[in-house]
Amino acid sequence: MTGPVIPYAQRTIALVGLMGVGKSTVGRRLARRLELDFADGDDEIEAAAGMSVAEIFARYGEAEFRALEARVMRRLLEGPRIVLATGGGAILNPDTRAHMAQCATSVWMRADLDVVVSRVQRRDTRPLLRGRDPAEALRTLAEVRYPLYSLADVTVDLGLGAHTEAVETIIRSLRAFWKTQDAGDQP
Template sequence: MMGAGKSTVGRRLARRLGLPFVDSDVAIEEASGSKTAELFERFGEHDFRDGERRLVARLVEGDVRVIATGGGAFNDPRTRQLLNDRAITVWLDAPVDVLAERTARRNNRPLLHKGNPAEILSRLMEERQSYYSEAKIHVRSTGTGAHGNVVDAIVDALFKYLAS
């Protein structure tokens, strides 16, 4: 979900693992020359997600890296299948109140512009939970600890996953 800490935790995880980090939203913005919110508004969510899927397909074909996707990327069944087939997927799960507080810091979330952000986040979480649950690893974050604690939890879960 947006605000779960994917980019911040992803950067720290990549550093810990000695891997490159890519934020798919940033990569989309660099490739298009436009902000994600502008692309969303200009082309709509469906076309944005289609472009996002093509970008993710290129990213998983390259070298091993930590990739932070947009919160809605995993909704698309083709993107979800692609990621689960070619990557170790992690659902970084945070409570809605934490997501609402974090996303309120910036006005760059197009899905939150059409109503009460906390209510929208609650609805999105309910809609997306079944998709997110298909991730290979599920890490819960309370939003109160240091990002390093979340990275530790992911690293522990990765080792368990790889050992199984």
């Protein structure tokens, strides 16, 4: 992908991280705080497919889900500046990673694996966890995905604090990053 170079502070903010880390919840609050629109990758995929993520996995399998996810991520990343909560596996696609590097400031929302496990056990809607021990499944996913998440522009460690605390931590981290990358306008 080629195109004009977009200053980091004017790019979409793409939140990456494991399922259950809080990308959607924190992303909505971050978008409000920055006065930007918000998009949840999984919601956008469901709207494009006319069915839930779980139904897509059940009917077409993970490979087809990932292909649809890549198309949706491309559209969102090439669109107007937003806060984007990506799906936990969106980063697996090399084209999505390249688009993210060109069009977004990426933020790895990292949390202790035990915190993530406790959150994902609350709902039975995650296809990659169905019929598996959530702790073991997340450890396996982390082994594969953490090296890719670590490519993010910014890494923010989150604890058990309030979502508003996470938002403020992300904003401080983004401002520090933008300051070192370009002289663009900051929120």
